[in-house]
Amino acid sequence: MKFSERVQEMQFSPIRRFNPMAIKAEESGKKVYHLNIGQPDVETPDCFMDAIRAYQAEVIKYAESGGITDLQDAVIDYYKLYGIDFERSDMIVTNGGSEALTMAFLTLVNPGEEVLLAEPFYTNYHTFLTSAGGKIVPITTKAEDGFSYATREQIEPLITDKTRVICCISPGNPTGNVLTLDEMRLICEIAKEHDLFVIADEVYREFAYDDREVTSFGMLPEYADRVIIIDSVSKRFSACGARIGLLLSKNKEFMSMAMKIAQARLCVSTVDQIGSAGLFKLPTSYYDEVKKEYCGRRDVVYEEMMKIPGVVCQKPGGSFYMTVKLPVENVEDFLVFLLEEFEDNGESVMFAPAEGFYATPGLGKDEIRIAYVLNQADMRRGAELIRLGIEAYNKKLGK
């Protein structure tokens, strides 16, 4: 029996691929520090479950396809913090940022058309775009340059008559690269010149460190008609299991088209929407606290990484990931070594090999993504285990 070409083309999640090996290591008694997935240990604010527990209804009914008004209004107020004006009709509440991205691609991209996206990129973009029959054209970036890509020289030569969208993940997963508002403006300017849409995945918006300001493509009203924002409660509020995302745009025609897809799938979880409305009403001090926490974790990991001779990594500006070039030829082989052979005091570590985050074959073989989602002590120990692991691995290889 035959399956569709698209599904055969799709990958199994490269982030989850080494899980069985980790489970085996853990079953044998080894403690494994999981720096491989973006599942933070930060507590979900109580208001989420409190609002759900207080919900009284005899019938758990369909919500409106665009979302419940209480959540929509909380989102509107949240965006006002950054001077961005959205109305209810500018948003569709989605099943996580994942569904928002899928809807955007289905609405904008015909089979065979192209989307520009800086590589390395969040690997599931592959699957979302393949569902729509589209193709990622990577803007290749490098660890040596801090994975920057927002220049005319890097972007413009890749635009063809098949290009429909420039996609930007900022703050970046897996790189931690944060676009400045000037860089966002340049990208919009290029998009306008070539009549493209900009899909701005800003689910890590507040996680911009040091002297960086929070930036958003929504802060550029002069380009609002071609900007589509992807948002989510998962990371900002440490509520990954809530599956509440947002598709936002001031382009009324786009929203109307996307609403056809939203109506067909009826609506998003009523209770998760009720809980999430509370999240968006949290005081801004919440963002400050969380940002401080992640920034501290980043500093610890970066410091430990810099102790490894031959490592290449610029201090990342945001999100809770960093992509690091290691002094090993094949990080997947190294990861297997860490899980199956290595231990230090009964402990080992796991990261995401970066190859799956690249569209260009052969790139990323010596790079890893670290998610700094654990507390500082655990992050320091995890990073240390990478260093100790490299020493042991090189010894084994006779280097």
Next chain:
Amino acid sequence: MKFSERVQEMQFSPIRRFNPMAIKAEESGKKVYHLNIGQPDVETPDCFMDAIRAYQAEVIKYAESGGITDLQDAVIDYYKLYGIDFERSDMIVTNGGSEALTMAFLTLVNPGEEVLLAEPFYTNYHTFLTSAGGKIVPITTKAEDGFSYATREQIEPLITDKTRVICCISPGNPTGNVLTLDEMRLICEIAKEHDLFVIADEVYREFAYDDREVTSFGMLPEYADRVIIIDSVSKRFSACGARIGLLLSKNKEFMSMAMKIAQARLCVSTVDQIGSAGLFKLPTSYYDEVKKEYCGRRDVVYEEMMKIPGVVCQKPGGSFYMTVKLPVENVEDFLVFLLEEFEDNGESVMFAPAEGFYATPGLGKDEIRIAYVLNQADMRRGAELIRLGIEAYNKKLGK
């Protein structure tokens, strides 16, 4: 700026299209009986919110992509009631039946390929299949025949070298048609002869009335490798806002392919899964009670419909819909009349015009779908208002 061809091809929900008119009527003080959408007034069992309220977790984490094991195990036990053996790896928990259908189409259908589906059908199939670039080839059925379609003569001539799937909604939305196990066997036999998959949408499984037994394509183990079952908590447990569906199959390769899509969108709402695990553990007496309730509602509506001269409708065997041919030329025009002009003691009624449930242009213009989702007294009054409305409408037209 251009949008994809697929999204331009998609319809706005024909079920929700007349909502603004109804809202206007209600704002003017008219009471409108909503027989137009499948949102039951039956109470969601308390165990749903009870399980969620009892859930204690510091972090609302990502669930496994295939679903939480507590829910999976409850589903396994539920299917055992009907002698159907599923394992955890045979299922993916989805964002409602909607996502399960979308995943199935994305996995099986290439652009330009065909899916057989009896018309009238649940209208959102249009959008789900269009997302995958596929095409519905309708098996046209008639009110006069009770919308039956499970014969070799009706199905086989429609099969081409582009056909990939036979889709069956049983009990049927919008027709109420229930397939017997013999009919299911025949459909599987045809599918086998032509190497097709069967997608069985059985979200109304227990709602089979009179002397009809509960049937499922899962009861035919000899065809298990080509059967894909779509399930949902929405209707069975009156929990439409819970957005918990299921994609089930014993075909390991199919499940493995579909899992690529499931992994990319990460997972389904954690709290909704926790609540739904409780639902699947309800005693079978729950199904008996709910079935009795809906069966009583059906009887009332059918009785009232039969009072209308010229109406065509066979008593439907299941689900909570019936499709009725009215003695009016254009039911959309009639619906506008009901909402804008007609009233009886300050009351009017709303149904879903059936044209949107047909793929063949021109069909269904004189048919409506009634959802018997309200209590018996309201259903009787709603049906009566249709009858009184027809009298007034014909008078207006001078008939």
